[in-house]
Amino acid sequence: MAPPTGPRNGANNGRGGGGGKGSGRGGIAKRRAGGGRTDRDGDLDMGAGTTKVTSGKISKRTETSTKSTGASGRPTRPTRKAQNIVEKAITRGSGSLSARALGGMAPPGRGLRSQSQPSVTLKVEGLKSSKAASNEGGGLRELLTFIERKATTVGKVSRQVRVKKSQLKDDFVHITASKEDAEEILKLNGFGWAGTNLTITTTTDSPLDGSTTQMSSTALEVKEQLKGVLSVRYNVEAKLLDLGNLGQDPILSQMGFFAGESSPEKMFRALMAICDGIFKTAQAKRESVVSISLAGNNIDDVLQVMSLTDTFPDVINLDLSKNAIKDIKALQKWRHRLRHMETLLLNDNPIETTNPGYVQEITGWFPKLQNLSNQQVRSPEQVAAEQAATRPSPIPQNGADFRDINRIGEGFITEFIQMYDTNRPTLAAKYYDDQSVFSLAVNTNAPHAPDVQPPTWSAYLKFSRNHSKITHASARYQRLFVGAHLIQEAWKQLPLTRHPDIATQFDKYIIDCHPIHGLADPSGQSPLGVDGMTMTIHGELDDQEPTSKKEAKRSFSRTFILGPGAPGQNPIRVISDMLSMKVYNPLPTAAADAGTQAPTAAITAPVTQIPPASTDAEKEQFIMELCKRTNMVPEYSRFCLETANWNFDQALVIFAEKKAQLPQEAFIAGAA
Template identity: 60%
Template structure:
């Protein structure tokens, strides 16, 4: 890290006679022992006096060669080192990831981490294992998290800690969403609840701080209090090398480490603001101007402590190129203003702004220049979010009103008499499955429902990826379906005929279904119906109700002789949190003029051979959708009377 600028009034040259940079007054690399001690994580050691060793003491050489002096042998077992004792103790406590995390590369320490909270271990059978089952739980999570999204790279848990009924784990921002998909998974007979923990891992170190440590901590708090503007929500950390209180504490004398002093300041901020929301509410803008920083790695702790800062001033520093800023490329996703004025990069790379705009998706102002408008940011965010498939109105191509009759009878019977419904329309080859979508968009004014009555039967292929589990959740035959339906909560659907606006129903013919009699090897014709809508259900054994959205797809085929003429070949139900159906696009009838209708009449008559009168009837039935009218003609051609054609067919 480049040194900070000299203190006010100082005339000392930036370099000594030897040509080496002078580290006084700036954030620079520590090269020797100083008055302040730093722990292994880079924070101030608040109890340094208790751990300081004599400067003349020598550490024993554990790598002596055979040519060195002979060592005395002993019949006793060698005493384990302090490091080995720590590793053994962590293993006994079940904190397995702390051991493996030692082997994680230094680069992983700079990655933004997400803290997750896992509940359910204590209720599992693994809780009786040595170490409380933590090691088994971590192995299970890392192994299972690869499967839901077909992830080929390994999923890694960086740290873990058992605290009460929870196991806290940390993972990278890339791995955390994959781990969250394991929410509601079964582990050793217990259901896991995995959620984000914005408060981070609880501090289990209850050792009281020494008086020296408390004094240093209070002094750093005092520094922060004088540099915080509560009205502007601004934390002003500019020109730290000129701060009299920090200089009095000795941070810029000799070969002290201002870089680690900065990390200590961030550690104090973490103690002042306990949650991510508290940080967002208190700190909107931060200034680091005039600190001679030449690489963001030197102030990386800023992005860990305040990842949601909106305005950041890095002017009057020593950033020379994009490489010096690149480690922040995937961080500070809420940044709207970034000032890099009076940095060497402005001269060395005048086009740096074009690249940095792509790094920060919400950036509006870069070094005093507007690079986006709020409307552009909102449009980009909307484009990046998944959107439902647009609905242009139902595609309802029924044959002899079979689909209409089935669906209007099905919904009331499902609400009132599921047993008789299954007996009438389902047979021994019929299949039924249910899938729960817990992550679908939902109405903000409707409370999210619970899924306890559905989740254990869910066949959602994004969650259930092992063939045996999928097969177990596919119910085949009328008896299995009747038995399963009794376990589902009672429902109440809106009246289909009176409240048609609460549904979208698609219906069209399908070919090649299995012949229940076996006479036709090419299969028989049937129908596929998809209905989207809503229903209210009641939790079993209680009076608690919930509103949900659903999609249900039926495949209908001809029934076997002596049975109902219509049978359900397949029934797939998907349930999710309630959300109003998308508004259907206006029908083409309101936008097609008479001239266009005449052209469509002529073209349909030409392609089908029907008279204009029957072509008009066909187009009217399809709301003047030419493609749909043509498809309907080919499906019903055999039923159209001969007089509908200009020439005999």
């Protein structure tokens, strides 16, 4: 498959043949008298710049000067010929170009670049299988928005990539764009969007402007001949595509792929193009072609057959034996491709003798490779273990840590969950004030069980403040809701929810609650701040999409910072409320993750982990522990515990409040 050497016959048979000895359309045409003048397309120019032959001499008409500049360098008016070229570039159809390209003929000529070039039609596959297909309008608007935004970003272009026209037909979306924008859009082939991978290819089928693009008879004949070659070489039962020893194929030899200017690389690209037409989707390719043989093709570099990895990226078994691969460098281009390949045969290649240590290096390139040149390099168990090692493991969860004081946290969270499901306006008015803050973040990439179908997020995404997705400061600010009124308005637009009953289904939640200090005092009386608590709840909920009324189960995490309310208002207020939504994933239990017995106490169980001391021995232990934590002398520790009715957690809160007012003698010498 090494590229042929020697002169190319008719190398200038494109549109750019106007400027040399070997111009154009199948022979040498001299630009002299007797034959008429040809334009850049090789067509006869009937403009004002033609020549007149009289008595063997050439005389030019003088209606318009044909010089581009005069003696003084001043530009003159364009000639009629130049006008004809521009007109042809604008009005000429693309049928002949498409036919030559599809038929494997010589590449089209350079032609004249024009701002009015015909648009390129692309075919996009993946909308029907995406999560956006259930959206209003079928998800077409969301797909086009993604293509324009992502193509601009990936291509790092200064302009905005635009889709001119779009049309949904069967399972495909046909779009048109300028040539430059189409090149950027094609870079998105294989990108993930809305739970699926997009397949973007150029197409000449069903153009959106209503015109028809016909292949030439030669191109159709070439296409049918290549289809015939593939049909003979495809084994349906074994799902094997045998492309070995192509140089001995009589049909391909008769077509001239191994002689003259044609190259085997071009022939292989043509075969892959036909395969793309036969197996139209990535799933069809995976299911229909499991094994491919390229044996005996004199391949010395996989770059010559690079199009195979584009057409069949998920092939399982590949035979490259009896070729001319002599070193690792010849395989380097495939290092980050063919991630599902399990068998690779390189037998009877020079690399076996020139680089016998290639096995270990190539094994590291392909994560699922098990058989390399008939040697087992991994077992299926090793493949599974290596893949599991690359996946992130969840943080161990040891159960809830609920340190409540006077049952404040318990009362709040119980009422909050019930009212959020049934009466959000009253909830916001009771616990939120003008300084309260609410934000929502949607994590669409969270791990979940394989059998769980991810729901749509359209009702949440317009409010999402996920900083990994929302990077502009203005957008982040707009999605931060400050004040009870704005929070109420946001809650009205969020889907209705139904949480499990926290009293009877506490196993559906994990709740942490801890006292915190130094919160702003809404009354302004304590410059050092006041005490409050932070509370985090992990759980699940069922919601209903507002427009489609579809129900879905999701996981959520919600973090509250609670503090005392302003004078004359509710004693408890929500300072901060951060809600995070993700795909449903059952909560881990302490028994599963930590190897210990799962907690059985519900939120209605004792609210402090350390019950109040009742005996003299317990009280002495509390005094000693409080001395250690606060550095107070035993006398003041006892006084603090007595004030808190021997509730240890409450004593810590009292100490934090009064610490600044305590005299020096309250502390152990040198500790204050």
